[in-house]
Amino acid sequence: MADTFRLTLAQANPVMGDLAGNANKVREVWAEAKATQSDMVAFPEMFIVGYNAQDLILKPALQAAALAEIEQLAVDCAEGPVVAVGGPLVQDGALYNAYFILKGGKIAHTQLKHHLPNYTVFDEERLFAHGPMGGPYDVNGVRVGSPICEDAWFEDVPETLEETGAEILVVPNGSPYYRDKFDRRMNHMVARVIETELPLVYLNMVGGQDDQVFDGGSFVLNPGGQLAMQLPVFDEAVAHVEFERTAAGWRCKDGPKALLPAGEEQDYRVSVEALRDYMGKTGFKKVLLGLSGGIDSALVATIAVDALGAENVRCVMLPSEYTSQESLDDAEDIAKRLGVHYDYVPIAEGRAAITNTLAPLFEGTEPGLTEENIQSRLRGLLLMALSNKFGEMLLTTGNKSEVAVGYATIYGDMAGGYNPIKDMYKTRVFETSRWRNSVHRDWMNGPAGEVIPVNIIDKPPSAELRPDQKDEDSLPPYDVLDAILFMLVDEDKSVADCVAAGYERETVKRVEHLVYISEYKRFQSAPGARLSKKAFWLDRRYPIVNRFRDPS
Numbered sequence: 001m002a003d004t005f006r007l008t009l010a011q012a013n014p015v016m017g018d019l020a021g022n023a024n025k026v027r028e029v030w031a032e033a034k035a036t037q038s039d040m041v042a043f044p045e046m047f048i049v050g051y052n053a054q055d056l057i058l059k060p061a062l063q064a065a066a067l068a069e070i071e072q073l074a075v076d077c078a079e080g081p082v083v084a085v086g087g088p089l090v091q092d093g094a095l096y097n098a099y100f101i102l103k104g105g106k107i108a109h110t111q112l113k114h115h116l117p118n119y120t121v122f123d124e125e126r127l128f129a130h131g132p133m134g135g136p137y138d139v140n141g142v143r144v145g146s147p148i149c150e151d152a153w154f155e156d157v158p159e160t161l162e163e164t165g166a167e168i169l170v171v172p173n174g175s176p177y178y179r180d181k182f183d184r185r186m187n188h189m190v191a192r193v194i195e196t197e198l199p200l201v202y203l204n205m206v207g208g209q210d211d212q213v214f215d216g217g218s219f220v221l222n223p224g225g226q227l228a229m230q231l232p233v234f235d236e237a238v239a240h241v242e243f244e245r246t247a248a249g250w251r252c253k254d255g256p257k258a259l260l261p262a263g264e265e266q267d268y269r270v271s272v273e274a275l276r277d278y279m280g281k282t283g284f285k286k287v288l289l290g291l292s293g294g295i296d297s298a299l300v301a302t303i304a305v306d307a308l309g310a311e312n313v314r315c316v317m318l319p320s321e322y323t324s325q326e327s328l329d330d331a332e333d334i335a336k337r338l339g340v341h342y343d344y345v346p347i348a349e350g351r352a353a354i355t356n357t358l359a360p361l362f363e364g365t366e367p368g369l370t371e372e373n374i375q376s377r378l379r380g381l382l383l384m385a386l387s388n389k390f391g392e393m394l395l396t397t398g399n400k401s402e403v404a405v406g407y408a409t410i411y412g413d414m415a416g417g418y419n420p421i422k423d424m425y426k427t428r429v430f431e432t433s434r435w436r437n438s439v440h441r442d443w444m445n446g447p448a449g450e451v452i453p454v455n456i457i458d459k460p461p462s463a464e465l466r467p468d469q470k471d472e473d474s475l476p477p478y479d480v481l482d483a484i485l486f487m488l489v490d491e492d493k494s495v496a497d498c499v500a501a502g503y504e505r506e507t508v509k510r511v512e513h514l515v516y517i518s519e520y521k522r523f524q525s526a527p528g529a530r531l532s533k534k535a536f537w538l539d540r541r542y543p544i545v546n547r548f549r550d551p552s
Contacts, residue, residue: 005142005168005243005250008033008041008081011216013207013236015281016050017062023048023069026085027076029238034080036240039140041081044172044205044214045149046097048087051174051205052212057127063088063095070100071107078105082139084146086172094129099146099172101137109137113148114157121176121212121530121538124150133157136166142243142250145198149173152202153188155195162196167250168243169196173204176212177270178533179263182233185217190225197223199243199252206236208277211422211530211537213270217260220252229255234269234443264435267428267531268303269443271420274529276307278418279393288314289395290383290413291335291342293327294461296421298334298452299433300397303420305446310339314392318345318379322467326459333453338446343386347378354378376412384415393417396526401426401478403525403536404485405511406518414525422528423535425485426461426478433457476507484511490534496552512550519544 010029014022026043033041045051048066056062066087077083082103089098089110097116101109112131116124133156136145145161145168152158152171161169169192175185185202193200199222206216217233220241229252231237242253261269279287287304291297297315304313315338317331335342354374362370387394396416398408400423408414421429433452440448461478462470475481484503487493488511498508522536523544534540 002141003245006038007241008038009203009239010043011218011231011237014047014050019065019069023073026073030077038081041083042170042203043085044203045086045174047085057088063090074102074106096131097128099148111146115150115154117150120533133160135164136161143167144170146170158192158196169198169200171202175204177215182217193221193223199250208274211527213274222251228252230257232258268432271303271529272307275420284393286312286392287395288392290379291315291317291331293330295456296399297397298456299429300395300420302451305338306444309445313340315340316343318347320347320375330456337451350378373409376409380412380415399424399426399429401482405514406521410521416526419526419528423531425482427482484508494552495550516546
């Protein structure tokens, strides 16, 4: 009977659908684990395909190809550590979220996910069948149990594994980020080790996938809830974990414990990593964006530089006659501070041509919102032309407040392939900009110091589509707007709840109406980094045609 057990953890970043590439990552880490004489190497949930695959996982061709890769991995990794890796499994006509244990050249065991999450971004009830509880598997004389992700959020699967002989729990996860989620994970896992009196390994993947970022932060707990090891958040990492048999059972030896950053830093890091991986995994190298001299485009430009480097970012100022000299100066200022390529493309000539073309049709009408939106759409046209010509992906820059109430022009400033601040309320945009000016980290490619001019942060926000325009001409002050939106959108509160919190009913009803009538815009908007449990896309799915209004 062995008295030590060495486990290699792969906190790794898969690429969705790159089965061969993901399998090669398994081989690379397995070779490292073999060299260090590990007993087992573990990868996250659904690693061979990537997560969250949504309806892609329903394709029979993908299912067959994934299983073929796993079977080949078993052959290639026959002599050395046991491999544990997640992937899909079709069994008796049903599709399962499975965890494969590869040993001796074959699939020696499969753990099938029992609890299927069906909330926020997850739709596993419509994708997978519920697996049975299952039992542990043997790794060199040690009985290991692997509740898959959601299975460890409930007591029944871990307790069944403990009752059937498991000595160590290894939990593979595909758990995406939202602010403060780490504490929730830790609380659930502490409960499991107290209930089972077994050491528990929480293994999470890292990396961006569309709107979601998997933040890693893998850890090991000993019975009683003592933290034995903590991996960093967001970074890929390979860690070798040492367990030893004691009179009270297996215990993990004390290991490194990474310090976790505060929530505001994690939000910003998610915005950076989401864009970096979205670009890298889709094959784009460079981005461009319209730089207006306002706070939103300034922050997006900074995120882009931190994600991709200044050499891969083009900023374009597209002034009209309503663009202030202050905005012109501020845009040029931040472009210089960031070190990006900066283009100046006035839209007056193009706008005049469009105005003249439409003049016979608009004759007898008063200028208004239509003419304002022509400016925005002309900018979108020019930016998309640059994107097509130079192969640079256009970033859109609307914050969550604007996205919520439709304070953006469809086919205009909403044009673009990705939005790093889509789930960041305007008040948070200001906070994040101040934070970035005061903090610099090794994972940032941009310069340290005050990269966003203070004048951009302090001046009143304006779309500058008509003389002396301010956002507050059309919207409540952002501190009021964001508070109401947080209650209505993030917390699903009623109008009455908002009024009880001190907000004027007329204002709340107006905001509610704007949220509902803007659904069609969000339906066509670019994806963006998910920072909360109520990001616009998979977290919140509303009908476009909708006459309901809260009567309270």
